Amino acid sequence: MIDFAFLADTMLKLLGALPTTLTLFFSSLVLGLLLSLGVVAMRVSRWWFLSMPARFYIMLFRGTPLLIQMFLIYYGLGQFPAIRDSFLWVVLKSPYGCAVVSLAMCTAGYTAEIIRGGLQSVPHGQIEAGQAVGMNPWTLLWRVIAPVTLRQALPAYSTEAILLVKSTALASLVTVWDVTGVAQQIIQRTYRTMEVFICAALIYLVLNFLVVRAVAWIEHRLSPHLRERPQGVPTKPVPEATPHS
Amino acid sequence: MNLLQMLSFGDTGWGMALLKAAAMTLLLTLAALLIGALVGSLVATAKLSRRRGVRYLGDAYSILFRGIPELLVIYLFYFGGASVVSAINHWFGGQGYVDVPPFLVGAIAVGLISASYQAEVYRGAFIAVAKGELEAALAIGMSRGMRIRRVLIPQIWRYALPGLGNVWQMSLKDSALISVIGLVELMRASQVAAGSTRQYFTFYIVGGVCYLILTGLSGRLFNLAESRVQRTQRRNPAQS
Numbered sequence: 001m002i003d004f005a006f007l008a009d010t011m012l013k014l015l016g017a018l019p020t021t022l023t024l025f026f027s028s029l030v031l032g033l034l035l036s037l038g039v040v041a042m043r044v045s046r047w048w049f050l051s052m053p054a055r056f057y058i059m060l061f062r063g064t065p066l067l068i069q070m071f072l073i074y075y076g077l078g079q080f081p082a083i084r085d086s087f088l089w090v091v092l093k094s095p096y097g098c099a100v101v102s103l104a105m106c107t108a109g110y111t112a113e114i115i116r117g118g119l120q121s122v123p124h125g126q127i128e129a130g131q132a133v134g135m136n137p138w139t140l141l142w143r144v145i146a147p148v149t150l151r152q153a154l155p156a157y158s159t160e161a162i163l164l165v166k167s168t169a170l171a172s173l174v175t176v177w178d179v180t181g182v183a184q185q186i187i188q189r190t191y192r193t194m195e196v197f198i199c200a201a202l203i204y205l206v207l208n209f210l211v212v213r214a215v216a217w218i219e220h221r222l223s224p225h226l227r228e229r230p231q232g233v234p235t236k237p238v239p240e241a242t243p244h245s
Numbered sequence: 246m247n248l249l250q251m252l253s254f255g256d257t258g259w260g261m262a263l264l265k266a267a268a269m270t271l272l273l274t275l276a277a278l279l280i281g282a283l284v285g286s287l288v289a290t291a292k293l294s295r296r297r298g299v300r301y302l303g304d305a306y307s308i309l310f311r312g313i314p315e316l317l318v319i320y321l322f323y324f325g326g327a328s329v330v331s332a333i334n335h336w337f338g339g340q341g342y343v344d345v346p347p348f349l350v351g352a353i354a355v356g357l358i359s360a361s362y363q364a365e366v367y368r369g370a371f372i373a374v375a376k377g378e379l380e381a382a383l384a385i386g387m388s389r390g391m392r393i394r395r396v397l398i399p400q401i402w403r404y405a406l407p408g409l410g411n412v413w414q415m416s417l418k419d420s421a422l423i424s425v426i427g428l429v430e431l432m433r434a435s436q437v438a439a440g441s442t443r444q445y446f447t448f449y450i451v452g453g454v455c456y457l458i459l460t461g462l463s464g465r466l467f468n469l470a471e472s473r474v475q476r477t478q479r480r481n482p483a484q485s
Contacts, residue, residue: 063460064453065421068432072453075439076446162312169314173425180316193325201313208312 003195010186011199017182018203024096024168024178025207028103029161035104036111043116054112061109066167070102074174099171107164114160118153119145151222158215162208169204179203251442252451259438259448266434267455273351273420273430278413280356285363292368303364310361315354315419322354323347323426351423359416366408370401403474410467414460421456431455 042054061069077083077092084093091097122145130140172181183200187193220227254260291303310318326345334343374397382392424433435452439445 059461060453060457064456065418065432067421067424068435068449068453068456071436071439072446072449076449079444079446166312166314169316170422172316180314180320183317184320187320187324191324191328193321193328197317197321197325200317201309204314204317205308205312 006190006192007195007199010196013186014179014182014196014199014203017177017179020096020176021168021178021180021203021207024099024103024171024176025165027100028107028168029164031100031104032107032111032164035108036115039108039112040115040119043112044119058109058112061106062113066102066106067170067173069106070099070170070174073102074098095171095174095176099168099174099176103164103167103171106167107160110160110163111157114153114156115149117156118149118151121152122148147222151219154215154219154222158212161211161215165204165207165211248447251438251444251447259434259442262434262438263431263451263455266429266431267459269428270417270420270430270432270459273348273355273423273428274413274417276348276352277355277359277416277420280352281359281363281412281416284357284360286367288360288364289367289371292364293371307361307364310358315358315422316425318358319351319354319422319426322350326350347423347426347428350426351420351428355416355419355423358419359412362412362415363409366405366412367401369408370404371397373404374400406467406471406474410464410471413463413467417460417463418456431459 039054039057042050043058045051045054073092074095077088083089091101126144126148127140130144135143168178169180171178172184175181179200183196186196190196250258252258252260252263254264288303288306291299291306294300294303323345327343330343330345334340378396378400379392382396387395420430421432423430424436427433429437431452435448435455438451439448442448
Protein backbone atom coordinates (compact mmCIF):
# COMPACT_ATOMS: atom_id res chain seq x y z
CA MET A 1 0.00 0.00 0.00
CA ILE A 2 2.69 2.46 0.97
CA ASP A 3 4.95 3.18 -1.96
CA PHE A 4 8.34 3.33 -0.29
CA ALA A 5 10.23 3.86 -3.52
CA PHE A 6 8.19 6.98 -4.24
CA LEU A 7 8.57 8.22 -0.66
CA ALA A 8 12.35 7.75 -0.75
CA ASP A 9 12.61 9.42 -4.13
CA THR A 10 10.52 12.39 -2.95
CA MET A 11 12.51 12.69 0.26
CA LEU A 12 15.78 12.77 -1.70
CA LYS A 13 14.45 15.46 -4.03
CA LEU A 14 13.23 17.55 -1.09
CA LEU A 15 16.49 17.13 0.81
CA GLY A 16 18.23 18.41 -2.30
CA ALA A 17 16.40 21.71 -1.74
CA LEU A 18 17.16 21.79 1.97
CA PRO A 19 20.40 23.83 1.62
CA THR A 20 18.39 26.61 -0.06
CA THR A 21 15.89 26.68 2.82
CA LEU A 22 18.69 26.60 5.39
CA THR A 23 20.73 29.39 3.85
CA LEU A 24 17.56 31.46 3.39
CA PHE A 25 16.83 30.98 7.07
CA PHE A 26 20.30 31.73 8.42
CA SER A 27 21.05 34.73 6.24
CA SER A 28 17.70 36.36 6.96
CA LEU A 29 18.02 35.51 10.67
CA VAL A 30 21.44 37.19 10.96
CA LEU A 31 20.55 40.16 8.74
CA GLY A 32 17.22 40.58 10.51
CA LEU A 33 18.87 40.53 13.92
CA LEU A 34 21.41 43.20 12.91
CA LEU A 35 18.68 45.35 11.38
CA SER A 36 16.45 44.94 14.45
CA LEU A 37 19.27 46.19 16.70
CA GLY A 38 19.28 49.41 14.72
CA VAL A 39 15.49 49.66 14.76
CA VAL A 40 15.22 49.04 18.49
CA ALA A 41 17.99 51.54 19.24
CA MET A 42 15.96 54.15 17.37
CA ARG A 43 12.68 52.97 18.90
CA VAL A 44 13.80 53.50 22.50
CA SER A 45 15.44 56.83 21.72
CA ARG A 46 14.08 59.80 23.59
CA TRP A 47 14.09 61.93 20.43
CA TRP A 48 10.90 61.70 18.40
CA PHE A 49 12.68 62.06 15.05
CA LEU A 50 14.42 58.75 15.79
CA SER A 51 11.62 56.91 17.55
CA MET A 52 8.84 57.86 15.15
CA PRO A 53 10.48 56.32 12.03
CA ALA A 54 11.19 53.16 14.03
CA ARG A 55 7.58 53.00 15.20
CA PHE A 56 6.47 53.46 11.61
CA TYR A 57 8.83 50.71 10.41
CA ILE A 58 7.52 48.28 13.01
CA MET A 59 3.89 49.11 12.24
CA LEU A 60 4.50 48.73 8.51
CA PHE A 61 6.18 45.35 8.64
CA ARG A 62 4.01 43.84 11.34
CA GLY A 63 0.78 45.15 9.87
CA THR A 64 1.07 43.74 6.36
CA PRO A 65 1.46 40.17 5.13
CA LEU A 66 4.98 39.05 4.31
CA LEU A 67 3.80 37.91 0.89
CA ILE A 68 2.87 41.42 -0.20
CA GLN A 69 6.20 42.75 1.10
CA MET A 70 8.05 40.10 -0.86
CA PHE A 71 6.11 40.79 -4.05
CA LEU A 72 6.61 44.52 -3.62
CA ILE A 73 10.36 44.04 -3.42
CA TYR A 74 10.56 41.40 -6.16
CA TYR A 75 8.13 42.77 -8.74
CA GLY A 76 7.71 46.38 -7.59
CA LEU A 77 11.27 47.62 -7.17
CA GLY A 78 12.51 46.19 -10.47
CA GLN A 79 10.18 48.52 -12.30
CA PHE A 80 12.32 51.59 -11.55
CA PRO A 81 15.35 52.23 -13.78
CA ALA A 82 17.02 54.09 -10.90
CA ILE A 83 17.09 50.88 -8.86
CA ARG A 84 18.11 48.72 -11.80
CA ASP A 85 21.12 50.98 -12.31
CA SER A 86 22.10 51.23 -8.66
CA PHE A 87 24.30 48.91 -6.62
CA LEU A 88 21.14 47.48 -5.00
CA TRP A 89 20.40 45.64 -8.21
CA VAL A 90 23.20 43.16 -7.49
CA VAL A 91 21.03 41.80 -4.67
CA LEU A 92 17.56 42.57 -5.96
CA LYS A 93 17.91 41.12 -9.44
CA SER A 94 17.83 37.56 -8.11
CA PRO A 95 14.71 36.04 -6.55
CA TYR A 96 16.90 34.64 -3.80
CA GLY A 97 18.26 38.09 -2.90
CA CYS A 98 14.76 39.56 -2.81
CA ALA A 99 13.54 36.74 -0.60
CA VAL A 100 16.38 37.26 1.89
CA VAL A 101 15.88 41.03 1.97
CA SER A 102 12.14 40.80 2.54
CA LEU A 103 12.44 38.02 5.13
CA ALA A 104 15.11 39.97 7.01
CA MET A 105 13.17 43.24 6.94
CA CYS A 106 9.99 41.55 8.12
CA THR A 107 11.58 39.58 10.94
CA ALA A 108 13.47 42.72 12.04
CA GLY A 109 10.14 44.40 12.77
CA TYR A 110 9.03 41.55 15.03
CA THR A 111 12.45 41.07 16.63
CA ALA A 112 12.71 44.77 17.47
CA GLU A 113 9.53 44.48 19.56
CA ILE A 114 10.84 41.34 21.28
CA ILE A 115 14.10 43.08 22.18
CA ARG A 116 12.21 46.12 23.38
CA GLY A 117 10.19 43.88 25.67
CA GLY A 118 13.46 42.47 27.02
CA LEU A 119 14.87 45.96 27.53
CA GLN A 120 11.84 46.98 29.55
CA SER A 121 12.33 44.04 31.87
CA VAL A 122 15.76 45.23 33.04
CA PRO A 123 15.20 46.28 36.67
CA HIS A 124 15.71 49.98 37.09
CA GLY A 125 17.73 49.41 40.26
CA GLN A 126 20.39 47.50 38.36
CA ILE A 127 20.88 50.36 35.93
CA GLU A 128 21.07 52.85 38.80
CA ALA A 129 23.54 50.61 40.61
CA GLY A 130 25.70 50.53 37.49
CA GLN A 131 25.60 54.29 37.26
CA ALA A 132 26.37 54.58 40.95
CA VAL A 133 29.60 52.62 40.60
CA GLY A 134 30.57 54.97 37.78
CA MET A 135 30.07 52.81 34.68
CA ASN A 136 30.01 54.76 31.44
CA PRO A 137 26.95 54.20 29.20
CA TRP A 138 28.69 51.61 26.97
CA THR A 139 29.98 49.54 29.86
CA LEU A 140 26.52 49.73 31.42
CA LEU A 141 24.96 48.51 28.16
CA TRP A 142 27.48 45.71 27.71
CA ARG A 143 27.72 44.50 31.28
CA VAL A 144 24.24 45.07 32.72
CA ILE A 145 21.55 45.84 30.15
CA ALA A 146 22.53 43.51 27.30
CA PRO A 147 22.91 40.28 29.32
CA VAL A 148 19.59 40.74 31.13
CA THR A 149 17.80 41.70 27.92
CA LEU A 150 19.23 38.72 26.08
CA ARG A 151 18.04 36.28 28.71
CA GLN A 152 14.58 37.82 28.83
CA ALA A 153 14.17 37.98 25.07
CA LEU A 154 15.38 34.48 24.19
CA PRO A 155 12.15 32.51 24.74
CA ALA A 156 10.15 34.90 22.54
CA TYR A 157 12.99 34.93 20.04
CA SER A 158 12.81 31.18 19.62
CA THR A 159 9.16 31.56 18.62
CA GLU A 160 10.16 34.21 16.14
CA ALA A 161 12.89 31.94 14.73
CA ILE A 162 10.30 29.20 14.14
CA LEU A 163 8.01 31.68 12.41
CA LEU A 164 10.97 32.61 10.24
CA VAL A 165 11.63 28.96 9.32
CA LYS A 166 7.98 28.72 8.26
CA SER A 167 8.16 32.04 6.41
CA THR A 168 11.03 30.84 4.21
CA ALA A 169 8.38 28.71 2.46
CA LEU A 170 7.02 31.91 0.88
CA ALA A 171 10.24 32.28 -1.07
CA SER A 172 8.92 29.52 -3.35
CA LEU A 173 6.31 32.00 -4.60
CA VAL A 174 9.02 34.27 -6.01
CA THR A 175 10.53 31.25 -7.81
CA VAL A 176 13.17 30.23 -5.29
CA TRP A 177 13.42 26.43 -5.30
CA ASP A 178 13.30 25.74 -1.59
CA VAL A 179 11.74 22.67 0.07
CA THR A 180 8.17 23.96 -0.29
CA GLY A 181 8.71 24.99 -3.90
CA VAL A 182 10.04 21.55 -4.85
CA ALA A 183 7.24 19.87 -2.89
CA GLN A 184 4.62 21.89 -4.75
CA GLN A 185 6.24 20.97 -8.06
CA ILE A 186 6.16 17.24 -7.23
CA ILE A 187 2.53 17.48 -6.07
CA GLN A 188 1.48 19.14 -9.31
CA ARG A 189 3.28 16.51 -11.38
CA THR A 190 2.14 13.42 -9.54
CA TYR A 191 -1.00 14.46 -7.64
CA ARG A 192 0.15 12.35 -4.70
CA THR A 193 -0.42 15.11 -2.18
CA MET A 194 -0.31 13.17 1.05
CA GLU A 195 3.05 11.44 0.53
CA VAL A 196 4.83 14.60 -0.58
CA PHE A 197 3.24 16.61 2.20
CA ILE A 198 4.39 14.12 4.84
CA CYS A 199 7.99 14.24 3.59
CA ALA A 200 8.10 18.06 3.44
CA ALA A 201 6.34 18.43 6.79
CA LEU A 202 8.84 16.06 8.38
CA ILE A 203 11.76 18.17 7.16
CA TYR A 204 10.25 21.37 8.58
CA LEU A 205 9.32 19.71 11.88
CA VAL A 206 12.87 18.41 12.37
CA LEU A 207 14.24 21.84 11.46
CA ASN A 208 11.97 23.56 13.98
CA PHE A 209 12.81 21.01 16.64
CA LEU A 210 16.51 21.73 16.13
CA VAL A 211 15.90 25.48 16.35
CA VAL A 212 14.00 25.06 19.62
CA ARG A 213 16.72 22.82 21.08
CA ALA A 214 19.46 25.24 20.01
CA VAL A 215 17.79 28.23 21.63
CA ALA A 216 17.02 26.21 24.76
CA TRP A 217 20.72 25.24 24.94
CA ILE A 218 21.80 28.88 24.65
CA GLU A 219 19.29 29.82 27.33
CA HIS A 220 20.63 27.07 29.58
CA ARG A 221 24.20 28.28 29.10
CA LEU A 222 23.24 31.87 29.84
CA SER A 223 21.53 31.21 33.14
CA PRO A 224 23.85 29.07 35.30
CA HIS A 225 23.17 31.30 38.30
CA LEU A 226 19.43 30.59 38.11
CA ARG A 227 19.81 26.83 38.15
CA GLU A 228 19.87 24.72 41.24
CA ARG A 229 23.31 23.66 42.31
CA PRO A 230 23.94 20.07 41.20
CA GLN A 231 23.93 17.60 44.06
CA GLY A 232 27.21 16.15 45.23
CA VAL A 233 29.41 18.94 43.95
CA PRO A 234 31.32 20.36 46.86
CA THR A 235 30.71 24.03 47.30
CA LYS A 236 33.58 26.33 47.89
CA PRO A 237 34.20 26.67 51.60
CA VAL A 238 33.25 30.09 52.77
CA PRO A 239 36.29 31.68 54.40
CA GLU A 240 35.59 32.22 58.05
CA ALA A 241 35.48 35.77 59.12
CA THR A 242 38.49 36.56 61.22
CA PRO A 243 37.32 37.97 64.47
CA HIS A 244 38.42 41.46 65.16
CA SER A 245 40.72 41.65 67.99
CA MET B 246 -3.25 56.63 -16.69
CA ASN B 247 -2.66 58.47 -13.49
CA LEU B 248 -3.01 57.15 -9.99
CA LEU B 249 -6.48 58.52 -9.35
CA GLN B 250 -7.86 57.01 -12.53
CA MET B 251 -6.35 53.65 -11.69
CA LEU B 252 -7.88 53.61 -8.25
CA SER B 253 -11.23 55.08 -9.24
CA PHE B 254 -14.44 53.15 -8.64
CA GLY B 255 -15.57 53.45 -12.27
CA ASP B 256 -15.15 51.00 -15.13
CA THR B 257 -11.54 51.89 -15.77
CA GLY B 258 -10.41 51.87 -12.15
CA TRP B 259 -9.53 49.10 -9.76
CA GLY B 260 -11.11 50.71 -6.70
CA MET B 261 -14.24 48.59 -6.70
CA ALA B 262 -12.30 45.37 -7.27
CA LEU B 263 -9.97 46.15 -4.37
CA LEU B 264 -12.87 47.07 -2.09
CA LYS B 265 -14.64 43.78 -2.88
CA ALA B 266 -11.40 41.92 -2.35
CA ALA B 267 -10.91 43.56 1.03
CA ALA B 268 -14.42 42.43 2.00
CA MET B 269 -13.46 38.92 0.87
CA THR B 270 -10.33 39.01 3.03
CA LEU B 271 -12.40 40.04 6.04
CA LEU B 272 -15.00 37.34 5.35
CA LEU B 273 -12.33 34.67 4.93
CA THR B 274 -10.57 35.67 8.14
CA LEU B 275 -13.86 35.73 10.02
CA ALA B 276 -14.75 32.24 8.77
CA ALA B 277 -11.26 31.03 9.67
CA LEU B 278 -11.53 32.54 13.14
CA LEU B 279 -14.84 30.76 13.75
CA ILE B 280 -13.49 27.40 12.57
CA GLY B 281 -10.40 28.07 14.66
CA ALA B 282 -12.49 28.86 17.74
CA LEU B 283 -14.40 25.61 17.38
CA VAL B 284 -11.38 23.38 16.77
CA GLY B 285 -9.17 25.44 19.07
CA SER B 286 -11.43 25.03 22.08
CA LEU B 287 -11.54 21.27 21.41
CA VAL B 288 -7.74 21.15 21.25
CA ALA B 289 -7.49 23.22 24.44
CA THR B 290 -9.88 20.81 26.18
CA ALA B 291 -7.75 17.91 24.98
CA LYS B 292 -4.60 19.59 26.29
CA LEU B 293 -6.21 20.07 29.70
CA SER B 294 -7.58 16.54 29.82
CA ARG B 295 -6.83 14.22 32.71
CA ARG B 296 -6.05 11.38 30.33
CA ARG B 297 -2.53 11.24 29.05
CA GLY B 298 -3.43 9.91 25.60
CA VAL B 299 -5.85 12.77 24.93
CA ARG B 300 -3.27 15.29 26.15
CA TYR B 301 -0.72 13.88 23.72
CA LEU B 302 -3.22 14.24 20.88
CA GLY B 303 -3.72 17.91 21.73
CA ASP B 304 0.01 18.50 21.91
CA ALA B 305 0.57 16.71 18.61
CA TYR B 306 -1.98 19.01 16.96
CA SER B 307 -0.12 22.08 18.22
CA ILE B 308 3.27 20.79 17.12
CA LEU B 309 2.00 19.90 13.66
CA PHE B 310 0.09 23.05 12.84
CA ARG B 311 2.55 25.45 14.44
CA GLY B 312 5.62 23.77 12.96
CA ILE B 313 4.62 23.23 9.33
CA PRO B 314 4.67 26.20 6.94
CA GLU B 315 1.20 27.61 6.28
CA LEU B 316 1.77 27.34 2.56
CA LEU B 317 2.27 23.57 2.79
CA VAL B 318 -0.94 23.17 4.79
CA ILE B 319 -2.81 25.15 2.15
CA TYR B 320 -1.37 22.98 -0.62
CA LEU B 321 -2.35 19.87 1.33
CA PHE B 322 -5.96 20.94 1.62
CA TYR B 323 -6.21 22.31 -1.90
CA PHE B 324 -4.63 19.46 -3.86
CA GLY B 325 -5.53 16.79 -1.33
CA GLY B 326 -9.11 18.04 -1.04
CA ALA B 327 -9.49 18.01 -4.82
CA SER B 328 -8.19 14.41 -5.00
CA VAL B 329 -10.57 13.27 -2.27
CA VAL B 330 -13.58 15.00 -3.82
CA SER B 331 -12.70 13.59 -7.25
CA ALA B 332 -12.36 10.11 -5.79
CA ILE B 333 -15.77 10.37 -4.15
CA ASN B 334 -17.18 11.65 -7.42
CA HIS B 335 -15.73 8.64 -9.27
CA TRP B 336 -17.23 6.39 -6.64
CA PHE B 337 -20.66 7.67 -7.58
CA GLY B 338 -19.94 7.29 -11.26
CA GLY B 339 -18.86 10.87 -11.94
CA GLN B 340 -16.25 11.81 -14.51
CA GLY B 341 -13.11 13.89 -14.55
CA TYR B 342 -11.52 16.15 -12.01
CA VAL B 343 -13.60 18.12 -9.53
CA ASP B 344 -12.31 21.35 -8.07
CA VAL B 345 -13.03 22.29 -4.49
CA PRO B 346 -14.20 25.85 -3.79
CA PRO B 347 -11.12 27.88 -2.82
CA PHE B 348 -13.02 29.83 -0.17
CA LEU B 349 -13.88 26.64 1.71
CA VAL B 350 -10.33 25.27 1.43
CA GLY B 351 -8.88 28.61 2.51
CA ALA B 352 -11.19 29.00 5.49
CA ILE B 353 -10.46 25.46 6.66
CA ALA B 354 -6.69 25.72 6.18
CA VAL B 355 -6.30 29.13 7.84
CA GLY B 356 -8.87 28.08 10.44
CA LEU B 357 -6.98 24.95 11.46
CA ILE B 358 -3.73 26.91 11.70
CA SER B 359 -5.47 29.57 13.77
CA ALA B 360 -6.94 26.79 15.95
CA SER B 361 -3.47 25.73 17.08
CA TYR B 362 -2.76 29.26 18.30
CA GLN B 363 -6.25 29.78 19.73
CA ALA B 364 -5.89 26.56 21.72
CA GLU B 365 -2.96 28.09 23.61
CA VAL B 366 -4.97 31.25 24.25
CA TYR B 367 -7.94 29.32 25.66
CA ARG B 368 -5.71 27.06 27.72
CA GLY B 369 -3.96 30.05 29.27
CA ALA B 370 -7.31 31.71 29.97
CA PHE B 371 -8.66 28.57 31.64
CA ILE B 372 -5.62 28.34 33.89
CA ALA B 373 -6.02 32.04 34.77
CA VAL B 374 -9.53 31.52 36.18
CA ALA B 375 -9.17 31.48 39.94
CA LYS B 376 -9.61 27.97 41.37
CA GLY B 377 -11.51 29.40 44.34
CA GLU B 378 -14.34 30.60 42.13
CA LEU B 379 -14.86 27.12 40.70
CA GLU B 380 -14.79 25.66 44.20
CA ALA B 381 -17.29 28.26 45.35
CA ALA B 382 -19.60 27.36 42.48
CA LEU B 383 -19.26 23.72 43.40
CA ALA B 384 -19.93 24.52 47.05
CA ILE B 385 -23.23 26.25 46.39
CA GLY B 386 -24.25 23.24 44.32
CA MET B 387 -24.05 24.47 40.73
CA SER B 388 -24.30 21.73 38.15
CA ARG B 389 -21.45 21.12 35.72
CA GLY B 390 -23.21 22.86 32.84
CA MET B 391 -24.03 25.85 34.99
CA ARG B 392 -20.45 26.12 36.24
CA ILE B 393 -19.22 26.20 32.68
CA ARG B 394 -21.88 28.67 31.55
CA ARG B 395 -21.90 31.07 34.48
CA VAL B 396 -18.38 30.95 35.85
CA LEU B 397 -15.93 29.58 33.29
CA ILE B 398 -17.07 30.97 29.94
CA PRO B 399 -17.52 34.64 30.98
CA GLN B 400 -14.05 34.69 32.53
CA ILE B 401 -12.25 32.69 29.84
CA TRP B 402 -13.72 35.08 27.31
CA ARG B 403 -12.32 38.02 29.25
CA TYR B 404 -8.85 36.57 29.71
CA ALA B 405 -8.68 35.28 26.13
CA LEU B 406 -9.59 38.52 24.38
CA PRO B 407 -6.09 40.05 24.15
CA GLY B 408 -4.67 36.77 22.84
CA LEU B 409 -7.53 36.42 20.38
CA GLY B 410 -6.68 39.86 19.04
CA ASN B 411 -3.19 38.63 18.20
CA VAL B 412 -4.53 35.46 16.57
CA TRP B 413 -6.94 37.53 14.50
CA GLN B 414 -4.10 39.70 13.21
CA MET B 415 -2.10 36.58 12.40
CA SER B 416 -5.01 34.97 10.53
CA LEU B 417 -5.62 38.20 8.64
CA LYS B 418 -2.06 38.04 7.36
CA ASP B 419 -2.22 34.29 6.72
CA SER B 420 -5.31 34.83 4.59
CA ALA B 421 -3.06 36.51 2.01
CA LEU B 422 -1.60 33.08 1.30
CA ILE B 423 -4.95 31.86 0.02
CA SER B 424 -4.22 33.96 -3.07
CA VAL B 425 -2.03 31.08 -4.31
CA ILE B 426 -5.08 28.88 -4.85
CA GLY B 427 -6.89 31.57 -6.80
CA LEU B 428 -9.35 33.06 -4.36
CA VAL B 429 -9.71 36.74 -5.24
CA GLU B 430 -8.96 38.38 -1.92
CA LEU B 431 -6.89 41.50 -1.29
CA MET B 432 -3.54 39.94 -2.18
CA ARG B 433 -4.83 38.30 -5.35
CA ALA B 434 -6.68 41.45 -6.44
CA SER B 435 -3.51 43.53 -6.01
CA GLN B 436 -1.64 40.93 -8.04
CA VAL B 437 -4.19 40.98 -10.85
CA ALA B 438 -4.35 44.77 -10.89
CA ALA B 439 -0.56 45.02 -10.82
CA GLY B 440 -0.19 42.49 -13.61
CA SER B 441 -2.70 44.02 -15.99
CA THR B 442 -1.58 47.62 -15.52
CA ARG B 443 2.13 46.76 -15.20
CA GLN B 444 2.18 49.09 -12.19
CA TYR B 445 3.51 46.52 -9.75
CA PHE B 446 4.93 48.96 -7.24
CA THR B 447 1.80 51.11 -7.04
CA PHE B 448 -0.63 48.26 -6.60
CA TYR B 449 1.40 46.34 -4.06
CA ILE B 450 1.74 49.55 -2.05
CA VAL B 451 -2.02 50.09 -2.32
CA GLY B 452 -2.67 46.48 -1.29
CA GLY B 453 -0.28 46.88 1.64
CA VAL B 454 -2.03 50.05 2.75
CA CYS B 455 -5.36 48.21 2.63
CA TYR B 456 -3.95 45.51 4.88
CA LEU B 457 -2.56 48.19 7.23
CA ILE B 458 -6.01 49.77 7.44
CA LEU B 459 -7.60 46.38 8.17
CA THR B 460 -5.06 45.43 10.85
CA GLY B 461 -5.11 48.93 12.33
CA LEU B 462 -8.88 49.16 12.52
CA SER B 463 -9.36 45.66 13.88
CA GLY B 464 -6.62 46.28 16.45
CA ARG B 465 -8.53 49.38 17.57
CA LEU B 466 -11.73 47.34 17.79
CA PHE B 467 -10.10 44.67 19.91
CA ASN B 468 -8.70 47.32 22.26
CA LEU B 469 -12.20 48.78 22.64
CA ALA B 470 -13.66 45.35 23.33
CA GLU B 471 -10.93 44.69 25.89
CA SER B 472 -11.56 47.86 27.82
CA ARG B 473 -15.28 47.09 27.68
CA VAL B 474 -15.03 43.62 29.17
CA GLN B 475 -12.55 44.83 31.72
CA ARG B 476 -14.53 47.75 33.06
CA THR B 477 -16.01 45.63 35.84
CA GLN B 478 -12.58 44.38 36.89
CA ARG B 479 -10.50 45.94 39.60
CA ARG B 480 -7.61 47.87 38.17
CA ASN B 481 -4.29 46.12 38.47
CA PRO B 482 -2.36 48.23 41.01
CA ALA B 483 0.89 47.65 39.08
CA GLN B 484 -0.50 49.42 36.04
CA SER B 485 -1.87 52.54 37.66
